[in-house]
Amino acid sequence: MEFRHLRYFLALAEELNFNRAAARLHISQPPLTRQIQQLEQELGVELFLRTSKGVELTAAGTMFREEAGRLVALAERATERTRLAGEGKLGRLDVGIFGSAVLNVIPRMILNFRRLYPEVTVVLHNMNKIEQIEALREGRITIGFNRVLPPAPDIVVETVLKEKLIVAINRNHELSHAREIAISDLSGQPMIIFPSAPRPSFADQVYTMCHGAGFAPQVVQEVGDAVTAAALVSSGFGICVMPESAISLQLPQVIFRRLAWPHPTIDLDCLYHRNDQSPILNAFLEIVRGFRAPEAGAEAG
Amino acid sequence: MEFRHLRYFLALAEELNFNRAAARLHISQPPLTRQIQQLEQELGVELFLRTSKGVELTAAGTMFREEAGRLVALAERATERTRLAGEGKLGRLDVGIFGSAVLNVIPRMILNFRRLYPEVTVVLHNMNKIEQIEALREGRITIGFNRVLPPAPDIVVETVLKEKLIVAINRNHELSHAREIAISDLSGQPMIIFPSAPRPSFADQVYTMCHGAGFAPQVVQEVGDAVTAAALVSSGFGICVMPESAISLQLPQVIFRRLAWPHPTIDLDCLYHRNDQSPILNAFLEIVRGFRAPEAGAEAG
DNA sequence: AATGCTGATACCTGAAAGGTATCGACTTAT
DNA sequence: ATAAGTCGATACCTTTCAGGTATCAGCATT
Numbered sequence: 316m317e318f319r320h321l322r323y324f325l326a327l328a329e330e331l332n333f334n335r336a337a338a339r340l341h342i343s344q345p346p347l348t349r350q351i352q353q354l355e356q357e358l359g360v361e362l363f364l365r366t367s368k369g370v371e372l373t374a375a376g377t378m379f380r381e382e383a384g385r386l387v388a389l390a391e392r393a394t395e396r397t398r399l400a401g402e403g404k405l406g407r408l409d410v411g412i413f414g415s416a417v418l419n420v421i422p423r424m425i426l427n428f429r430r431l432y433p434e435v436t437v438v439l440h441n442m443n444k445i446e447q448i449e450a451l452r453e454g455r456i457t458i459g460f461n462r463v464l465p466p467a468p469d470i471v472v473e474t475v476l477k478e479k480l481i482v483a484i485n486r487n488h489e490l491s492h493a494r495e496i497a498i499s500d501l502s503g504q505p506m507i508i509f510p511s512a513p514r515p516s517f518a519d520q521v522y523t524m525c526h527g528a529g530f531a532p533q534v535v536q537e538v539g540d541a542v543t544a545a546a547l548v549s550s551g552f553g554i555c556v557m558p559e560s561a562i563s564l565q566l567p568q569v570i571f572r573r574l575a576w577p578h579p580t581i582d583l584d585c586l587y588h589r590n591d592q593s594p595i596l597n598a599f600l601e602i603v604r605g606f607r608a609p610e611a612g613a614e615a616g
Numbered sequence: 617m618e619f620r621h622l623r624y625f626l627a628l629a630e631e632l633n634f635n636r637a638a639a640r641l642h643i644s645q646p647p648l649t650r651q652i653q654q655l656e657q658e659l660g661v662e663l664f665l666r667t668s669k670g671v672e673l674t675a676a677g678t679m680f681r682e683e684a685g686r687l688v689a690l691a692e693r694a695t696e697r698t699r700l701a702g703e704g705k706l707g708r709l710d711v712g713i714f715g716s717a718v719l720n721v722i723p724r725m726i727l728n729f730r731r732l733y734p735e736v737t738v739v740l741h742n743m744n745k746i747e748q749i750e751a752l753r754e755g756r757i758t759i760g761f762n763r764v765l766p767p768a769p770d771i772v773v774e775t776v777l778k779e780k781l782i783v784a785i786n787r788n789h790e791l792s793h794a795r796e797i798a799i800s801d802l803s804g805q806p807m808i809i810f811p812s813a814p815r816p817s818f819a820d821q822v823y824t825m826c827h828g829a830g831f832a833p834q835v836v837q838e839v840g841d842a843v844t845a846a847a848l849v850s851s852g853f854g855i856c857v858m859p860e861s862a863i864s865l866q867l868p869q870v871i872f873r874r875l876a877w878p879h880p881t882i883d884l885d886c887l888y889h890r891n892d893q894s895p896i897l898n899a900f901l902e903i904v905r906g907f908r909a910p911e912a913g914a915e916a917g
Numbered sequence: 918a919a920t921g922c923t924g925a926t927a928c929c930t931g932a933a934a935g936g937t938a939t940c941g942a943c944t945t946a947t
Numbered sequence: 948a949t950a951a952g953t954c955g956a957t958a959c960c961t962t963t964c965a966g967g968t969a970t971c972a973g974c975a976t977t
Contacts, residue, residue: 634923635924645924650926668924669923670923671924
């Protein structure tokens, strides 16, 4: 059975006359007769009752008309949905995110994407950078977001934006009166560092920054994520260097101060598989790239 | 697009290798390549990503795989349902019935039918004999049940069974002591007659019977149906001749007595369109004919 | 550099869809 | 009653196109 049989059948079921149906199909009457006979033979059922004045549908024919109509409609739907999927306008986007650092930028990007591509289902998966790379390779996610990523030959890493660093301080802390804090001011201060794993991470970047300023940070606690770190700041454990987006965290007693010149930054990167040419990924990447600060000069290729 | 394209596509989507897929389809590789190219061209979308070591599905291809699978499954369902409809095992049977007289036999026939053909939806339509004939001609019902039917060239009438006549009597009535009632006993009794329309009807048969016994019935009331007639009997209006199946009517004060020899009967007929060869109708007719009393000799052909 | 995969292409063959002419059955109009 | 005009079915020819064989180009492994 081919779609041709369905098209011919439906035309005949509407016209109830071989000649008129054939004319409508732009073929002559004999081939139509033959195709209908074939169809009936394959189904093992008479679909039409031939009378002296045209044809009429049998009970089986009536049933087949319903089914054939459904099939043709579904076929049209199939081509339409496939075309849309080819344009990235229909489908599913699995995004790997990491817990705390994505408090601001990623939700905004996803909201923008969903406004432009409302038929794409966006699914978020919370996982760390190691898990994200693994999931990208296995196709469980299409794109991931993270910081301080190790290079891999099959994974493309693009810097989404460079966030300035800020310092979370307890309101009663001696540094709370300054509008900005110099890196050297952190020397000797009890510091909270995150994340503890996996390495390399934001924590390493803070270490490097301090050593670059000529001192070793006095780490009182390593924690897993920014929310926990902020909670410790709130209870007076110490101070904590964070990416700017952590400013969304609202905890009692916690205030944020910028780090002064040279305004150190941390990259937020996105990562995806080098061979992935999925149109949905490309559509999403365009949105992501639109978020990249226009003044940013240096970019990871 | 033809089903061939779907079959080939699905084979390739599973094997992800043109040669293996072609082998599975019992064709050689070049025609498979060509058919897939045709499909992609018609959809305007690349379905497979050709690599040096086989192929993989694109996003559009993944979408099309889902849709193609649905289509193939629906096609199988379509052939199966059409075959079943051809055997009368699937579909719909619209039955015209008339209100009161069908208290017993028709429900039993329909229950039997539904046990044998559980996938056929039986729909009952309450209509009088004129409406039934009209509905048969327009295809709104497939079979009707009624009594005392006028002949029509395009409608076949078959006697389903001959019901004996009974008399509904108030418990306090003088005739209630007899086990059987002779037709002549009805002479001079106040009688309720039904139905008042449409003619010819059961009412006419009662008239004829009385006149044949040598008297004119003393009609105190004409009513529309047996239930109303029985209600009048219950309140002492008079007596009423009814078909035997009315015995199912349970009303206070109403008792039933047989009419004595020569045991007059009334036919319950079914009617259907002469040209209707629907397998469901034939299946139902077989059940109906099985209900016909085996001793009944004379039948309407 | 050679071999062995991959899918794509060129060209031929054969099956089958489509076209023309005509048939037999039936209805309708004269 | 019979001739003309329907209807769908059939016989036979033409054309299209799916399928087959041989071969190619690209890439990976050896």
